[in-house]
Every structure is written in structure tokens, then in C-alpha cells.
Amino acid sequence: MxxxxxxxxxxxxxxxxxxxxxxxxxxxxxxxxxxxxxxxxxxxxxxxxxxxxxxxxxxxxxxxxxxxxxxxxxxxxxxxxxxxxxxxxxxxxxxxxxxxxxxxxxxxxxxxxxxxxxxxxxxxxxxxxxxxxxxxxxxxxxxxxxxxxRPVDRPTSSSTANEPLFTRESINNGHVIERRPRRTxxxxxxxxxxxxxxxxxxxxxxxxxxxxxxxxxxxxxxxxxxxxxxxxxxxxxxxxxxxxxxxxxxxxxxxxxxxQQTPATTPQPAKLHTEAKTGKLRLIPLGGLGEIGKNIMAYETDNDLIVVDAGMTFPDESMPGVDLVIPDITYVQEHVGKLRGLVITHGHEDHIGGIPYIWPKMKCPIYASGLTAGLIKIKLTEHGIDAPIHIIQAGERIRLGDFEIEPVRVTHSIPDALAFAIRTPQGLFAHFTDWKIDHTPISGEPFDFVRVAELSREGVKLLLSESTNIELPGYQMSESVLSETFDSIFKNAKGRVVFTTFASMINRIQQAIDATVKYGRKLAISGRSLEKYIDESMRLGFLKAPQGLLVDLRTASRLPDHQITFLTTGSQGEEFSALSRIASGEHRHIQVKRGDTVVISASIIPGNEASVFDVVNNLYKQGAHVIYGKAVDIHVSGHANEEELKMIMAMMKPEYFLPIHGEFRHLVKHGRMAQRLGVDPGKIFILENGGVIEFDADGVGRVSAERVQAGQVLVDGLGIGDVGNIVLRDRQAMAKDGIFVIILTVDKQSGNLISSPDIISRGFVYMRSAEDLIYKARQEVRRMFTNHNSRYPMNYDYIRKSLREELAEYLYEHTERQPMVIPVIIEV
Known part of the structure; x- marks a missing residue:
């Protein structure tokens, strides 16, 4: 082709x-x-x-x-x-x-x-x-x-120079980690x-x-x-x-x-388990395909199973009251006996947000880079979970049963991001999710082109590559481009600056810190998760700030306006986030003043537009100058654009290709791009969550007719999975047209009404202004109950069902609304 x-x-x-x-x-x-x-x-x-x-x-x-x-x-x-x-x-x-x-x-x-x-x-x-x-x-x-x-900043480590990061004894279940010397x-x-x-x-x-x-x-x-x-x-x-x-x-x-960063010695790669050659290798996406978020991928052989990433996503408008959505790991639970580990690419919520809810059902070792491991530890500690977390670095190899995993350094909008070269009995699988080519990253080292070329020479059986920005032509801008924009914003700001971004956007936070220091301001943080992420990033050396820069919110309120920067969460208009409370005037320490500058440095996740614009409008009402959206370069994506995707595809030259990390149209367009670059159309797989790809002992891949359970689990407060479709439907009905409750008191012996039915209306009509409707509804309920009770005496299940249906029809005829009708019968 x-x-x-x-x-x-x-x-x-x-x-x-x-x-x-x-x-x-x-x-x-x-x-x-x-x-x-x-x-x-x-x-x-x-x-x-x-x-x-x-x-x-x-x-x-x-x-x-x-x-x-x-x-x-x-x-x-x-x-x-x-x-x-x-x-x-x-x-x-x-x-x-x-x-x-x-x-x-x-x-x-x-x-x-x-x-x-x-x-x-x-x-x-x-x-x-x-x-x-x-x-x-x-x-x-x-x-x-x-x-x-150019010099490279490396995170500090608590271990001594002669102390290895890993030992065989430190790995659970007999997993052996093989260390490749780092490139210097x-x-x-x-x-x-x-x-x-x-x-x-x-x-x-x-x-x-x-x-x-x-x-x-x-x-x-x-x-x-x-x-x-x-x-x-x-x-x-x-x-x-x-x-x-x-x-x-x-x-x-x-x-x-x-x-030039050549290792002093190169160890012999560990031999793969040849006994697994007789079986099959299965790839099972349990999340992240056909959607943005809750990324999770399972690799399975006859003997072993590993999982890559365990993310979450935000609920949409059809899920009222739901806090977040995580993937369904029923299949992993059914095969947990051969689960060898959970391997994480980087520290964004769509890749680690589901771990506190998923790990108790898996109870396996977690492998992640230094910063990612620190962020995971924060989440697990908040949920009272103590899980074994092992730090891995680019240039090392770990053995998890039939799988040999080599981290590969990539660049993303968060430092310490990794891709994985996964060696299996069927060949080399390159798992590249969430990356872009950044020659001048804010923190860490550039994209490791040389290792990608070496993997290509080894031969890539299957490439899994993200598809988020396949519709964007050209190349994605570097994170460092934003520094000039932030410098200009801080220079021209006469009053206070409120800077809002995701808590995990460590590079963006570093740029805000740099601009704050340059113009002689102090920095105050509002947001519990943001404080924890900043503390952990500073401890690991991924964030740098001079001594005395950070002040608490009480101290910040006493400083002159031109000497303070507030760093907050709430870039997606979350209801209880710091920025939302500031916009609504409910924040205890930060009230917007005329002349304040608010910077929202994040792209709007689809579905959150209404919430974000409500926050922006409220900020404008209070006199703030709000900088958001694409009008000014205050945000760049961490995902590769079309030409970068082409570049890696051309370098890798995979035999098979599976587009991941994108909505369905993204996956299809990415597959078409691979076809134009010479990949056999019969070897390009477009899957949905729950699909299965099988590679036989000879390395021949195909899409299996089998599908596994791979839905979504809703998290609401402390409840995990207890909110289903019925609960959501009820919530949607109550949110749309309210609730209409009928209380009937009947004699336990005769089954006759003792008093007139009581009616409670919430969200349907205001009872004082609709007294005529309430009176007629009460008379209609009395008539319905007497009629059904005479035909089916004291069959209250049947009577409740009939009252619900007939009264709902009556209310719709008179109001064209469909409230949730709840009949209650009390025997006295």
C-alpha cells in the first residue's frame, strides 16, 4: 500500500x-x-x-x-x-x-x-x-x-547511591525484577x-x-x-x-x-517462558475504547494475566448524583488467581483514578514510575488501603510471569510518563498511550526516539497507540510555549491572580510557580488534593519552589492584591471545587474583587461545558477578568497530533495495529491512517470495550467472537456499584418533573379508608398555588382506592401499582408533566 x-x-x-x-x-x-x-x-x-x-x-x-x-x-x-x-x-x-x-x-x-x-x-x-x-x-x-x-533534572531518591531500588525479596508472589542500567x-x-x-x-x-x-x-x-x-x-x-x-x-x-546516553553494560534479556508458546495471548480492553477516560487493558496468557492502567471518568448529565465512573473488572476478578500485577503508565486520573476502588478486588503488586507511584500512594492512603507499590524506571525490565515489561520514556503533560514494550511468547507489543513528542519538556527528559528505533529493529508485533488528537493536523505544541503566555498574564495583572488547573498537571503548576516567583508574589493553595499532589511532587523533586513562597490562605488575605497568587482546583466546574465556591461567593477565604485575573488552564472535557460556563459567568458578574478557552494559549494538549502519530507509526512499522484511547470515530480515523501508512487492513483492529484479540502460538492475530463483560461501575459516595440503571432512572424522573407522594391510612380489620388521603408534592407543583389540582387529585385517589379495594380487598400490592399508573395518567392529562408517583398505604 x-x-x-x-x-x-x-x-x-x-x-x-x-x-x-x-x-x-x-x-x-x-x-x-x-x-x-x-x-x-x-x-x-x-x-x-x-x-x-x-x-x-x-x-x-x-x-x-x-x-x-x-x-x-x-x-x-x-x-x-x-x-x-x-x-x-x-x-x-x-x-x-x-x-x-x-x-x-x-x-x-x-x-x-x-x-x-x-x-x-x-x-x-x-x-x-x-x-x-x-x-x-x-x-x-x-x-x-x-x-x-543539555542537563537533565532527575527526581531525588530516598535510597542511597549503593542501594538498589529493587531486590528479589521485595517483589510479591515471586516476581523477579531485572534491572537494566540507566542511560547516563x-x-x-x-x-x-x-x-x-x-x-x-x-x-x-x-x-x-x-x-x-x-x-x-x-x-x-x-x-x-x-x-x-x-x-x-x-x-x-x-x-x-x-x-x-x-x-x-x-x-x-x-x-x-x-x-549518547549509552549504558555501561547491557544485561542479557531474560528468556521468555517457552511453555506458554503452546497457548494463546489475549488482549482485552475493559475501558478506554470508544470513550475518553477509564483506561484499562488486560493481557492474558494461559498461565498469567497483567493489567495496564486503571482509570476513571466523569459522569455525564444522564447520571445525576454520581461522583465518578470506573471500569467493570468482573473478568479480572474471575481470573484473579493468575493476576501478576497492575502496571501504570502515568499519573493522570483517567489512568489511576479507579485504583482505590478496583485494587481491593485485585490485591496484586502495583508497578509505576516514581511520581506516579507517589500520586497513587496518596489516593490509597485516603481510602485506608496499604498496597505494595514498586517503582520502575525507563531502561529496566520486570518479569511478570509470561510477560517481560520494559518501560520506555515518553513525554506528556505530566512528568515521569511511560510507555511499555511488553515482550510475550507471541512477540513484542508496544503499549503507547498518552504521549506526544516534546523536544523541550518542562520537567524530565525528551521523548526517547532511540529506544523506539531499537524496538522497531527488534520487530513490533502489535502497536497500541492513543487516538485522542487524530483529528488535529500538524504537531502538538510544547508545554514550554505556555511560559511566555503566563509571563505576560502575570506581568499585566494589577490585582490578584487565581490560577486554576488539574491537580495532576504538575508541569502547568511549575509554570505558575515560576511566574509567581518572577513577579514577586506569594502563592496560596486552595484544594486538599492539590496540596497533597504539590507536597508529593516537591518531595520527589518534580516541582521546585523557593523557600518562603507558599503561604496559607489566612496570611494571603492580608497581603496586597498585587503580591498574591491563588492556585486552585475546579477547571471543570465541579460543584464543590474551590473555583466553583469562589465564583458563587461561598469560599471562606477568597472573595473575588474587581480587577482580579482568573486563569483556567485546562481544556473543557466534553459534557462539562455548562458547568464551566456557569463558573465563568459568575466570575464576570463579580468583576473578574477571566482567561479561558482557546482564545489565548493557556493550555496545550498532552496528546500527539496526526503527524506525530504518523511519525511513530513509521518508525515502529508494526505488523498489527490497535488504536486505543479515543472515541469510536477517533479509533476509526486512526485505523485508516495506519492503512495509508502501509499496515495490512486485515491486521488493523477496531474494538469496543469487552472485545477480545487473540494471538495463537505462531503469533497470528485475529478478533475473537467472544466478548467479556466490560461495562461501567458508578461510584456514589461510599457506594461502589450499588447505583444501577433503575436508580438512575428514578433520579432522572425526580430531577425532571419532581415527586408526588400519596399517603392512605386504612383500617387493618376492614381495609377501609380512615381519613382523607394526604398528598406531598416536591418539585412538581407548589401546593399553595395549586390547591385546586391537589383537591381534585385527592378526590380521584379516594375514588380509585375504593374501586380497587372492592374488587380485590386488602390486596395492597395490586392497589399500589394501580394507583401509581392511574394517578400518573391523571396528572399528565391536567399538567403534561410526569412526576414520580409514590403511593404509601399505612394500616392502623
Whole structure:
């Protein structure tokens, strides 16, 4: 199937036969320009300076994916061997086309450093292109481009430097965690020189002794010129490049930066359970498909079961009185005996909000990144639950029965977000939910392109990728773009600033803190969940604030207006949230003044529009200036737009594809996009919650005819699942037309009425202004009761049912309303 990235034909790859360049010779091109074959024709009008301010929904010409072929390698059905599973050789060797000496002369960032099992393999055309690009970049700079990567802030840890985060004894049910050494930046690694090119990293490690680490080799230019280049920052100037070429260059730069973070040693991957090869692998979405929220996915083999995420969603207008909605895990409960763990991608409510309600029925270990684990702990503590939570990091692997899970670093609107590479007996499954490509994240490290390319070389059986923003063309803006907007808002604010966002939007909270500090304000927090999330994020190092910045609400009320910022919850107009109480004048410490600025930095979840606009209107009535919606760049999505989804699809080259995390139209459009990019239409699965995908022992996937129970469970107060359709229907009836109660007192012996029926009306009519209707209804009830009691004496069940139906019909004829009619018969 043709690749419809753009209407322009794809340029042909470089060929040494045509150019006359060998694999280890630099291309003779001018400085600052990539090889012509890596960039499609691009209009020169748009520059990368506009990337930070591209309006949401703007169309940007998609990049040339052929450039990524150099990193991802040839198609996954290539005949080359898999370096992760073929262990016949102990060190990289030359190929028939390229002798071993040429390998040592090649740029080090394209070598498989410290991997002892890379077999000799014929050099493909993409491999040759990759080496030429590397040589060109080295020829341009004199040193590898990632020799000076930008610093990375890491969260602090309570463990000592020599204390491992995990031990075998710390894992329940005999689960073994295998730790992959973390990638270290060049800034923290010891410098390597040419004289140590053939030295080992660690003489005590068998892997290290068998696999040398090669230092960068200078190939051109005199030493003084190269020294000057080494002292210069290695970041390229993207602002003077066209927008599409700049985005491509930034992506290449990110991949180069990450390549430098090479582990000192690479452990042997654990072998999968071969006995499970005789069975099937089943994927069962229990939530998150055909909807936004309550994401949960089950992976099951004959022996083991794991669950990825356990989220919640907000109730809609058809669920009056319901607090939240969680997925139905009846299927997991029925197979809880082989449940090995709950694995969490990140700390947003639609992925962790259901854990306090679901975990007591699962009682399994929870695996999450540092920040996510801290947020989960807060929720469980509030519900009095003590669950085993284990912290995992990108670059490590954990064993859960038949499943080997490797976290992969992605960028999202919350730090410490992960995707998962799940290795199974049937192949590699890439679980990528909630991500976007952010080259300049507020906190943490950029998207790990290199690991994605490595997974592609390993071969991806099935890609599960989010679909939320498939309808938005172009690329999603970086979180850092908002800093300029917030800076302008705080600079121009004459009075107090009320900043509202989700409690879990840690990056957004950091930007509000930065603007507050810059303009000499103090910060007061209103919202219990917000306070707990901020405390935990600061403890883990994901939020940074100077000493003395935070003040309590009482102190804030005594400060001058221009010296205070209030941070609150309530971006969705929740009834009892801090912002709603401020808007209605019911907050104990914060009353809106004329001249106050209110910033609602969040997108409106579908279904919450009326609540949000009520809050905004009330704030305006009190004289506040409210900044919300899409008119100003005060919010960017944490989800990938169409071109980013294409990019990862092209890099992964999956055999099968399952779109997730979106409404049904999103899933269908994402599936069509995958088809345009070359995925076999018969291998694209569009499912609803409860559908089942089966992979047999040979790795052949299909949609099963079986469906499992996968509905929704309503949480109302302390009740979990006790509110069903009947209760909701009654609530809707009472909310619509009120309630009409009839009380009849009858003689226990004779069954006759003792007194005139009493009537109570609530929400139907005001009884004093409708005395005539109430009088006639009372007479009609007396007539109905006498008639039915004479035919069926003292059969009160039948009489109550008949009264309910006949009186409801009578009231509708006279009022065209349908209140809930409740007959009550009391025997005396």
C-alpha cells in the first residue's frame, strides 16, 4: 500500500554507486544542511520560530519518513538477524562489503556499544545511508553532535547511591525484577579519548571485557579548529531553518542526544517462558475504547494475566448524583488467581483514578514510575488501603510471569510518563498511550526516539497507540510555549491572580510557580488534593519552589492584591471545587474583587461545558477578568497530533495495529491512517470495550467472537456499584418533573379508608398555588382506592401499582408533566 505522508513523491535514498562515496566517507555538502535525500521539498516562507506559536489545528507539511529509515532500519520482515536474540558472536565485526577496520573508523554513535552479541550482518542501503549521515555530521562539527547534551533534572531518591531500588525479596508472589542500567548523559560520564579506543569499560564484567567501547575518532580538520568547535555549544540553530525542516532537525538532534546516553553494560534479556508458546495471548480492553477516560487493558496468557492502567471518568448529565465512573473488572476478578500485577503508565486520573476502588478486588503488586507511584500512594492512603507499590524506571525490565515489561520514556503533560514494550511468547507489543513528542519538556527528559528505533529493529508485533488528537493536523505544541503566555498574564495583572488547573498537571503548576516567583508574589493553595499532589511532587523533586513562597490562605488575605497568587482546583466546574465556591461567593477565604485575573488552564472535557460556563459567568458578574478557552494559549494538549502519530507509526512499522484511547470515530480515523501508512487492513483492529484479540502460538492475530463483560461501575459516595440503571432512572424522573407522594391510612380489620388521603408534592407543583389540582387529585385517589379495594380487598400490592399508573395518567392529562408517583398505604 502506498505511503501517503504527502502528495510529493518521496526522494530516492542515497546510493554509493551514484555518488561515488564509500560508506565511511563524509558527504561533501555545505555546512548546516542535511543530505538532500533526507528532506522533501519545503516552502521557505515558514520558519521554525513559528513552531512555538502555531495555532492549534494548523496544518504543517508532514516530514519525510524516509529519514527515519536510517534509524529504524529496513522493514521488519527483512532477512537480517535480530541482534537481541542471536548471540553467536562476541564483538562487532566487519561485513563482506565493509572490513572490520571500517567499523572502527565509523562514527561511534552508530555503533552498538557495549553489546556483546551483535552478529555480522550484510550492510543494507539504509545502513550505508546512516553511516554517511553520521560522517557528514562529524565532518560538519568535528565531534559527535551529542557531545554536549543539555542537563537533565532527575527526581531525588530516598535510597542511597549503593542501594538498589529493587531486590528479589521485595517483589510479591515471586516476581523477579531485572534491572537494566540507566542511560547516563555525557556530562556525567567519564570523558573518553582516542587512546582508550580499545579499552574496556569494566574489566570485572564479562560483557564489558568482550565488548570494547570505542572513543570518537577525529576524521578531518586540524586540532585547533576542532578544539574551537568542541568548545562551542553543539545545539543547532533551528530558528533560521524552514519549519518542517527544523522539526525534522530537532527530532534528529533529540535522537542524537539520547544516543549518547549509552549504558555501561547491557544485561542479557531474560528468556521468555517457552511453555506458554503452546497457548494463546489475549488482549482485552475493559475501558478506554470508544470513550475518553477509564483506561484499562488486560493481557492474558494461559498461565498469567497483567493489567495496564486503571482509570476513571466523569459522569455525564444522564447520571445525576454520581461522583465518578470506573471500569467493570468482573473478568479480572474471575481470573484473579493468575493476576501478576497492575502496571501504570502515568499519573493522570483517567489512568489511576479507579485504583482505590478496583485494587481491593485485585490485591496484586502495583508497578509505576516514581511520581506516579507517589500520586497513587496518596489516593490509597485516603481510602485506608496499604498496597505494595514498586517503582520502575525507563531502561529496566520486570518479569511478570509470561510477560517481560520494559518501560520506555515518553513525554506528556505530566512528568515521569511511560510507555511499555511488553515482550510475550507471541512477540513484542508496544503499549503507547498518552504521549506526544516534546523536544523541550518542562520537567524530565525528551521523548526517547532511540529506544523506539531499537524496538522497531527488534520487530513490533502489535502497536497500541492513543487516538485522542487524530483529528488535529500538524504537531502538538510544547508545554514550554505556555511560559511566555503566563509571563505576560502575570506581568499585566494589577490585582490578584487565581490560577486554576488539574491537580495532576504538575508541569502547568511549575509554570505558575515560576511566574509567581518572577513577579514577586506569594502563592496560596486552595484544594486538599492539590496540596497533597504539590507536597508529593516537591518531595520527589518534580516541582521546585523557593523557600518562603507558599503561604496559607489566612496570611494571603492580608497581603496586597498585587503580591498574591491563588492556585486552585475546579477547571471543570465541579460543584464543590474551590473555583466553583469562589465564583458563587461561598469560599471562606477568597472573595473575588474587581480587577482580579482568573486563569483556567485546562481544556473543557466534553459534557462539562455548562458547568464551566456557569463558573465563568459568575466570575464576570463579580468583576473578574477571566482567561479561558482557546482564545489565548493557556493550555496545550498532552496528546500527539496526526503527524506525530504518523511519525511513530513509521518508525515502529508494526505488523498489527490497535488504536486505543479515543472515541469510536477517533479509533476509526486512526485505523485508516495506519492503512495509508502501509499496515495490512486485515491486521488493523477496531474494538469496543469487552472485545477480545487473540494471538495463537505462531503469533497470528485475529478478533475473537467472544466478548467479556466490560461495562461501567458508578461510584456514589461510599457506594461502589450499588447505583444501577433503575436508580438512575428514578433520579432522572425526580430531577425532571419532581415527586408526588400519596399517603392512605386504612383500617387493618376492614381495609377501609380512615381519613382523607394526604398528598406531598416536591418539585412538581407548589401546593399553595395549586390547591385546586391537589383537591381534585385527592378526590380521584379516594375514588380509585375504593374501586380497587372492592374488587380485590386488602390486596395492597395490586392497589399500589394501580394507583401509581392511574394517578400518573391523571396528572399528565391536567399538567403534561410526569412526576414520580409514590403511593404509601399505612394500616392502623
Amino acid at each position: 502506498s505511503n501517503n505522508f504527502d502528495s510529493n513523491p518521496m526522494p530516492k535514498p542515497l546510493d554509493s554507486r551514484a555518488t561515488g562515496a564509500s560508506a565511511n566517507q563524509p558527504l561533501k555538502r555545505g555546512p548546516g544542511r542535511p543530505p538532500r535525500s533526507l528532506t522533501p521539498p519545503i516552502p521557505r516562507a515558514t520558519t521554525a520560530k513559528d513552531l512555538r506559536s502555531v495555532p492549534r489545528g494548523a496544518t504543517i507539511q508532514p516530514i519525510n519518513t524516509q529519514a527515519f529509515e536510517a534509524f529504524a532500519g529496513p522493514a521488519r520482515n527483512s532477512s537480517r538477524t535480530n541482534p537481541r536474540t542471536d548471540r553467536t558472536q562476541s564483538a562487532p565485526q566487519g561485513t563482506p562489503q565493509q572490513p572490520a577496520a571500517a567499523y572502527h573508523a565509523a562514527p561511534p554513535r552508530f555503533r552498538r556499544q557495549n553489546i556483546v552479541d551483535a552478529p555480522a550482518q550484510p550492510q543494507s542501503e539504509a545502513e550505508a545511508n546512516r553511516l554517511r549521515v553520521a560522517a557528514w555530521r562529524q565532518n560538519e562539527s568535528g565531534t559527535p553532535m551529542n557531545s554536549n547534551p 548523559t555525557a556530562a556525567s560520564a567519564a570523558p573518553r579519548s582516542a587512546s582508550t579506543a580499545n579499552s574496556t569499560v569494566n574489566s570485572t564484567s564479562p560483557a564489558a571485557t568482550a565488548s570494547p567501547t570505542f572513543a570518537p575518532t577525529q576524521t578531518n580538520g586540524d586540532s585547533r579548529k576542532n578544539d574551537r568547535r568542541r568548545r562551542m555549544p553543539m545545539r543547532r540553530d533551528f530558528d533560521n531553518q524552514p519549519a518542517e525542516e527544523a522539526h525534522f532537525a530537532m527530532t534528529m538532534q533529540a535522537m542524537e542526544d539520547t544516543t
